[in-house]
Amino acid sequence: MTRYVIIGAGAAGVTLAAELAATGRRVVLVARGRQLELLRAGRLRYFRPDGARVVDVPAAGGPDDVALERDDVLVLATKTQQADEALALWARQPVDGGRWRAGEVLPVFTLQNGLDAERAALRRFATVVGSVLWVPSTYVADGEVASPAAPVVGVFWLGGHPDGPAPVAARAIAGDLAASGFEAQVVDDLSRWKAAKLLASATFALDALYPAGPERDRAARLVQAETQEVLTAAGFGVADLATENTTRLDRFAIHPVEGHERPGSSTWQSLARARDAETDFLNGEVALLARQLGRRAPVNAALAARVGRAVSERTAPGSLPVEDLAGLLASARVLVDADTLRAELAGSLPPALLDVRWALGDPDGEKHYLDGHLPGAVYVDLETELAAPASAERGRHPLPELADLERAARRWGLRAGQPVVVYDAIGGLSAGRAWWLLRWAGVGDVRILDGGLGAWAAAGGALASGAHRPEPGDVTLTAGHLPVLDADAAAAVAGTGVLLDARTGERYRGEVEPVDSRAGHVPGAVSLPTANNLGADGRFLPVAELRARFAAAGVAAGSGAGGSGAGGTVGVYCGSGVTAAHEIAALAAAGIDAALYPGSWSAWSADPARPVATGPNPS
Numbered sequence: 001m002t003r004y005v006i007i008g009a010g011a012a013g014v015t016l017a018a019e020l021a022a023t024g025r026r027v028v029l030v031a032r033g034r035q036l037e038l039l040r041a042g043r044l045r046y047f048r049p050d051g052a053r054v055v056d057v058p059a060a061g062g063p064d065d066v067a068l069e070r071d072d073v074l075v076l077a078t079k080t081q082q083a084d085e086a087l088a089l090w091a092r093q094p095v096d097g098g099r100w101r102a103g104e105v106l107p108v109f110t111l112q113n114g115l116d117a118e119r120a121a122l123r124r125f126a127t128v129v130g131s132v133l134w135v136p137s138t139y140v141a142d143g144e145v146a147s148p149a150a151p152v153v154g155v156f157w158l159g160g161h162p163d164g165p166a167p168v169a170a171r172a173i174a175g176d177l178a179a180s181g182f183e184a185q186v187v188d189d190l191s192r193w194k195a196a197k198l199l200a201s202a203t204f205a206l207d208a209l210y211p212a213g214p215e216r217d218r219a220a221r222l223v224q225a226e227t228q229e230v231l232t233a234a235g236f237g238v239a240d241l242a243t244e245n246t247t248r249l250d251r252f253a254i255h256p257v258e259g260h261e262r263p264g265s266s267t268w269q270s271l272a273r274a275r276d277a278e279t280d281f282l283n284g285e286v287a288l289l290a291r292q293l294g295r296r297a298p299v300n301a302a303l304a305a306r307v308g309r310a311v312s313e314r315t316a317p318g319s320l321p322v323e324d325l326a327g328l329l330a331s332a333r334v335l336v337d338a339d340t341l342r343a344e345l346a347g348s349l350p351p352a353l354l355d356v357r358w359a360l361g362d363p364d365g366e367k368h369y370l371d372g373h374l375p376g377a378v379y380v381d382l383e384t385e386l387a388a389p390a391s392a393e394r395g396r397h398p399l400p401e402l403a404d405l406e407r408a409a410r411r412w413g414l415r416a417g418q419p420v421v422v423y424d425a426i427g428g429l430s431a432g433r434a435w436w437l438l439r440w441a442g443v444g445d446v447r448i449l450d451g452g453l454g455a456w457a458a459a460g461g462a463l464a465s466g467a468h469r470p471e472p473g474d475v476t477l478t479a480g481h482l483p484v485l486d487a488d489a490a491a492a493v494a495g496t497g498v499l500l501d502a503r504t505g506e507r508y509r510g511e512v513e514p515v516d517s518r519a520g521h522v523p524g525a526v527s528l529p530t531a532n533n534l535g536a537d538g539r540f541l542p543v544a545e546l547r548a549r550f551a552a553a554g555v556a557a558g559s560g561a562g563g564s565g566a567g568g569t570v571g572v573y574c575g576s577g578v579t580a581a582h583e584i585a586a587l588a589a590a591g592i593d594a595a596l597y598p599g600s601w602s603a604w605s606a607d608p609a610r611p612v613a614t615g616p617n618p619s
Contacts, residue, residue, distance in 0.1 A: 001026055002172065005066055006075040007086055009035045009044070011137035011269070012111050013077030014145040018046040018055050019153055023180045027057045028066055036061050038143040047146040049255035055145075068095045073107050073173060076121070079270070080112040080281035084120045091124035107169035109158075113201050113266070114281035115194055115289075118161035129170045130190050131158040132197045136254060138263055140272045146260035152252040153181040157245075159190035183247035187239075195236040201265070201282050202227045205303040206325075208267035208277065208317050209310060215322040215591055219329060223299045227286050229444065230297050233417065234289045264317060271310060271317040279307040294349055295417045296445050298332040326591035327543040334435075334589045335540060336421055336447040338459035344419075345376070351419035351447075352470075353377035354412060356386070358430040360515070360575075365430075372463040374423065374456060378412045378470060382578070386433050395603035396515070396576035397433075399484070405441055406477040413470025414443070423449035423456070427538040429531070432582030436596060440484075441477035448585060451539040482584075483595035485571050487604055490597040494524030494618070497569030498554045500594075502530040502583040503601065507575070510614030515575060518605040520612040522573065523619050528553045530574070530583035546590040555592060573597035573604075 004020055006013045009031035017029040031039050038044045039059040046055050060066045072095070078086050091103030107127040110117045118130040135154035137147040147153060156177055159166045166186045174184035187193055203220045210216045231238060254262065263269060270277040283300040290297035306328055310320070336344075344351055355377040357365040369379040380386065385408040387397035400408075414420060420443060422431040428448045438446045449456065457463070485493060493499045501521050506512045508527040513519035521527070533549070535541055541549070555570055570592060574580035577598040587594045604610050613619055 001071065002176065003028065003069060003072045004075050004176075005060075005068070005072050006030060006077050007090065008077035008079075008082075009039060010077065010079070011139035011145055011266070012133065012135045013075070014044065014046060014055060014139065015135055015137040015147045015153065016075065016077065017057050018053070018147075019180045019182065020176065021055075021057045025176055025180065028060050029055070029057050030060045030062065030066070032061060034142040044143055045145075047144065047257050047260050049148060049150050049257055063090055063093045066093075067097075068093055068102055068106065070096050070100070070105065073109055073169065074102065075109045075111065076117065077111050079276070080114050080117055080278040081276055083110070083112055083117045087121055087124050107167065109169075109173055112281070113278060114198060114285045115191075116281050116285060118190070118194075122161055127167055127169055128161040129158055129167060129173060130161045130194065131156050132190075132193045133157075134252070136262070138260065138269060140263060140269055144260070146257045146262075148254045148257045148260075148262055149252055150255050151181070152183050152248065154183075155247050155249065155252055156182055156184045157187055157190070157193045157239075157247075158184060159187040159193075161190060163189050163191050183249070183252065185245065185247050189237070189239070192237040192239040195231050196239040196241065198282065198285065199224060199227050199231065199238060202286060202300065204265040204267040205279050205283055205307045207264045208271050209306060209315070209320045210322065210325050211318050213322065215325050218591065219299075219325055222329065222333070223283070223303065226297050226299050226444075230286050230290045230293070230295065230300075233293050233295060267307065268317045271315060274314050275311075277307050277311055279304050283307075291349060293417070296349060296419045298445065299329065302328050302332040322591070323544045323547065326547065326589070329591060334447060334585055335450040337450050338455045338461055341421055341449060341456075342459065342461055349419065350376075351421045351445075352412065352414050354380045354420060354422045354431075354434055355424070356380045356382060356422055356431040356434045357424045357426075358382040358578075359426060368425065370466060372465055373468075374453075375462055375464040376468055377423075377464075378468055380408075380412065380422075380434055382430055382433060386437055390602075392606040393599075393603065395599035395606075397578055397598075397602075399437070399440075399577075399598050402441065402477055402479045405437065406475065409438070409441075409443075409475050409477060410473040412473065414473040414475040416475050418473075418475075419445040419447070421447050421449055423452045425453040427452055427531070427534040428540075428585065429579050429582050432585045433578045435585055436482065436581035440482040441479060442481045443475065443477070451537060454538050483593075485595045485597040487597070487599060487607065487610065489595075490522060490571055490573060490604070491524075493569050493571040493595070494522055497571065499525040499597075500528045500553065500555070500570065500572045500583060501525045501601075502528065502572055502574040502580045504529050504531070505616075507601075509616055510612075516602050516605045518612050520605075520614040521601070521618075522604055523611050523613040525573070525613075526553050526618055527616070528583065530579050530586065533583065533586040540586060540589055543590055546586055550587065550590055550592060555587070570594040571597055573600040576600050576602045
């Protein structure tokens with residue numbers, strides 16, 4: 001009769017041991033520390049919706065306490081970060097008195113999240129049965145594991161590694177699971193199911209660090225979209241639960257367990273116990289895959305690093321403020337500081353650099369570039385490459401035709417999947433246009449050098465002179481990845497949401513108008529000069545200050561271009577759609593989505609049918 005040697009007495013290991021033993025299966029539970037003491041003393045309790053019971057199974061502190069038998073199945077129920085050490089230790093243990101070694105003849109059944117455990121197991125074990133599991137048990141305090149699902153305790157999808165016909169052991173394990181209160185489906189393409197679980201568990205770090213709310217929901221969408229992109233690029237298919245699952249999920253329901261309120265994810269539970277978390281094998285796994293492909297996964301990388309810091313600082317789960325999350329996303333998706341950029345340029349995945357020096361009334365941007373720029377940077381002409389020819393209907397800087405922008409991007413040397421950093425010498429006020437256009441055209445990893453050329457020089461960065469001519473790129477652009485407004489939509493946003501005017505206050509009030517045909521602002525628009533999003537050093541203000549500034553203008557956290565937040569739809573315009581893009585970058589750094597009105601005041605004021613307001617008030 002098969003015996004299950006379950007290595008790890010956490011939530012999943014205890015649940016599996018308790019349920020298998022309850023149906024007469026032979027079980028040994030390998031534990032350590034206080035959990036082992038309580039198990040041996042008969043004080044490890046297992047809580048279910050219908051009551052609690054003691055986990056009464058043989059206990060072991062390690063392989064020296066277990067005489068392995070030929071019919072054993074080793075169940076690896078440790079955290080992913082502990083798996084490799086456990087595999088190395090158990091693979092060399094004698095079986096049946098030394099006739100064999102465990103790695104030669106015993107199957108190992110892995111329960112870990114991520115994509116790494118099965119590969120590590122295959123290095124040492126001839127037969128590897130991997131799994132994806134839904135076991136919503138919790139282990140927050142030593143001696144107590146709560147299992148709230150009933151009548152089905154948990155669900156397993158299991159199969160061999162590598163993909164292919166499942167080994168005999170997989171079907172035998174599935175049969176024992178099914179007889180012990182679990183649903184189990186054997187699959188021949190386990191990697192697709194593991195990828196699906198990774199896609200879902202990429203959000204565990206968010207659950208562990210931050211309270212629920214629209215900010216966390218937005219971040220979850222970002223991290224899952226990034227994870228999906230990386231998995232696709234790495235060649236991983238993702239199993240579709242809706243069409244491929246054969247288990248009875250209708251029998252898998254969560255119920256209250258007296259005295260045990262359901263907490264968060266496994267990462268949340270690790271923080272609650274002040275233990276190391278498995279994030280390096282979740283978000284860190286995605287970051288690793290991306291780096292191996294010559295790509296970046298900035299949100300996943302930032303989350304992995306933030307959880308590591310939370311563990312070292314013993315941060316309580318769910319205790320970080322939304323400002324911390326907004327700052328995390330900003331650093332990951334919008335801004336990059338000079339020191340980080342210098343490190344990236346020296347690494348294996350250097351970003352493309354675009355110099356976008358331009359200012360109203362200063363036609364010498366290219367000359368400034370030739371005199372000194374970041375090494376490897378390409379000059380981008382805002383007037384001719386980031387805009388179509390001016391017209392009264394579309395304004396002074398209309399969006400370029402997509403084909404023209406793609407040709408320009410290839411001239412700049414941009415390649416598919418390559419990160420991009422844009423900069424200027426005026427705090428990103430013109431580089432923001434390149435950031436917005438490339439994001440609008442589907443380039444997902446574009447950041448602004450925070451503080452621009454001045455910050456680079458202050459950090460000791462070198463400069464090069466003359467023109468840099470890169471090899472032509474191969475990037476393919478597609479329009480519509482960021483929202484835009486036409487004049488009618490901008491007028492509607494001014495009435496139902498918040499339409500921000502990013503120009504100087506003097507132009508908003510109509511006191512001066514140096515360029516366009518009429519002075520004033522769109523009726524209902526709120527003045528919020530984007531230059532004030534910068535500090536004296538030309539860097540963006542801290543996230544908390546940006547959020548306070550936007551809140552004072554009526555833009556609430558959770559607002560967005562889609563109108564899903566408390567503040568409704570947010571739109572931005574300026575003189576011609578250049579500095580408005582900078583304001584949108586500042587909003588994005590604060591965790592707020594916004595739509596651009598590309599024609600801006602230059603198009604609005606040129607239409608005599610459009611009303612104009614003056615003075616300090618919106619209307």
